[in-house]
Amino acid sequence: MSSRRVVVTGMGVVTALGEEVETLWDALVAGRSGVRRITRFDTSGYDVHIGGECSEFDPQCVVDRKQAKRLDRFAQFALAAGDSAAKDCGIDFAKIDPWRVGAMLGSGIGGLSELEAQHLRLIHKGPERVSAFTIPKLMVNAASGHLSIRFGARGPSTAVASACASATNAMGDAMRCIQRGEADVMFTGGSEAALTPLGVAAFSAMHALSTRNDDPQRASRPFDRDRDGFLLSEGAGLLIFEAYEHARRRGANIYAEVKGFAASADAGHIAQPLDDGSGAARAMRTAITEACANLDEISYINAHATSTPLGDVAEITAIKSVFGDQAANLAISSTKGALGHLLGASGGVEAIATILAMRNNVIPPTANLDNPDPACDLNLTPLTARDCRINLAMSNSFGFGGHNAAIVFGRCED
Numbered sequence: 456m457s458s459r460r461v462v463v464t465g466m467g468v469v470t471a472l473g474e475e476v477e478t479l480w481d482a483l484v485a486g487r488s489g490v491r492r493i494t495r496f497d498t499s500g501y502d503v504h505i506g507g508e509c510s511e512f513d514p515q516c517v518v519d520r521k522q523a524k525r526l527d528r529f530a531q532f533a534l535a536a537g538d539s540a541a542k543d544c545g546i547d548f549a550k551i552d553p554w555r556v557g558a559m560l561g562s563g564i565g566g567l568s569e570l571e572a573q574h575l576r577l578i579h580k581g582p583e584r585v586s587a588f589t590i591p592k593l594m595v596n597a598a599s600g601h602l603s604i605r606f607g608a609r610g611p612s613t614a615v616a617s618a619c620a621s622a623t624n625a626m627g628d629a630m631r632c633i634q635r636g637e638a639d640v641m642f643t644g645g646s647e648a649a650l651t652p653l654g655v656a657a658f659s660a661m662h663a664l665s666t667r668n669d670d671p672q673r674a675s676r677p678f679d680r681d682r683d684g685f686l687l688s689e690g691a692g693l694l695i696f697e698a699y700e701h702a703r704r705r706g707a708n709i710y711a712e713v714k715g716f717a718a719s720a721d722a723g724h725i726a727q728p729l730d731d732g733s734g735a736a737r738a739m740r741t742a743i744t745e746a747c748a749n750l751d752e753i754s755y756i757n758a759h760a761t762s763t764p765l766g767d768v769a770e771i772t773a774i775k776s777v778f779g780d781q782a783a784n785l786a787i788s789s790t791k792g793a794l795g796h797l798l799g800a801s802g803g804v805e806a807i808a809t810i811l812a813m814r815n816n817v818i819p820p821t822a823n824l825d826n827p828d829p830a831c832d833l834n835l836t837p838l839t840a841r842d843c844r845i846n847l848a849m850s851n852s853f854g855f856g857g858h859n860a861a862i863v864f865g866r867c868e869d
Contacts, residue, residue, distance in 0.1 A: 507688025
């Protein structure tokens with residue numbers, strides 16, 4: 456059976472830079488940062504006081520107050536972004552075959568807020584006071600489960616947990632599902648809400664986070680020689696993947712075609728990338744091959760680059776390994792300079808940014824890239840957006856555990 460074409464027909468976000476796709480795009484192009492001082496809990500005893508908090512998010516925009524209490528924040532984000540993507544794609548889900556609609560979402564951690572809250576109850580009030588909703592709230596598949604329930608989607612519904620590669624791995628799985636004919640429409644992307652007391656403390660203990668507390672909007676500095684770690688952020692980025700024939704029959708607005716995807720493992724260190732970037736290079740190279748593209752046809756890479764000393768250099772090394780002499784012609788940027796790092800949701804939000812870059816023929820800048828690291832000597836689009844014709848673009852996602860994923864988007868042509 457021949458592989459079916461897969462296109463993107465809807466997008467939705469919840470981020471520290473806004474909850475509308477166009478609002479997010481405008482902020483990214485302007486190089487504005489969504490990083491602020493954390494307000495959800497007292498950080499006075501922490502080394503890190505800043506993050507990409509969705510401070511204006513109201514769960515009652517998607518569920519009533521009673522239902523909101525039964526959902527962890529990461530699932531609330533997923534429902535909000537899913538609602539936006541569903542409206543954007545224009546499908547009346549009540550009028551299509553529910554067995555042909557599915558949900559595959561990524562999250563690196565899942566319901567961390569609920570885990571923390573119920574552990575405190577256990578310690579201070581005893582086991583009989585632990586909530587009956589604990590497991591349904593904290594499980595990583597809660598987001599995809601609730602999304603399936605909300606839209607009556609009875610097709611394949613799964614959760615992917617591969618750390619910061621989760622959303623991109625989920626998109627790859629959703630793509631394959633449609634290609635194989637198992638579904639016509641898939642909700643996909645990722646959601647994360649790890650900006651919690653334990654989340655900040657744990658990543659800080661690893662010395663993974665920036666401590667530039669006095670200058671929060673300039674703290675996330677991908678590829679910059681003065682970078683000192685990533686900024687933890689929260690939010691969601693969801694997309695509607697649809698079979699091309701299905702989308703065309705209903706006259707859908709098609710943002711992009713999903714051309715290729717690949718994943719690999721470093722099989723090295725649990726929390727550090729390989730110095731030679733060979734695992735990341737394998738994922739990129741294979742995704743481009745699946746897209747049936749030549750190296751010189753890839754115009755833009757939305758880099759994973761999180762603003763860590765090792766990770767950013769490893770990714771540049773991987774890009775050089777894959778593209779060789781063509782690497783100098785690539786436009787590359789990391790939107791994490793503005794957004795911070797959404798962990799398992801980052802791939803979803805960054806896929807949307809990549810698609811918008813292609814739609815608008817504009818490379819969003821790498822915010823705060825004032826002094827490029829000499830080891831990061833490619834065209835990294837520092838500080839200012841620039842015009843660039845984009846026909847094919849790639850988004851990279853790499854995670855703790857040595858998980859690597861790359862996805863290629865292109866313009867949809869008949």
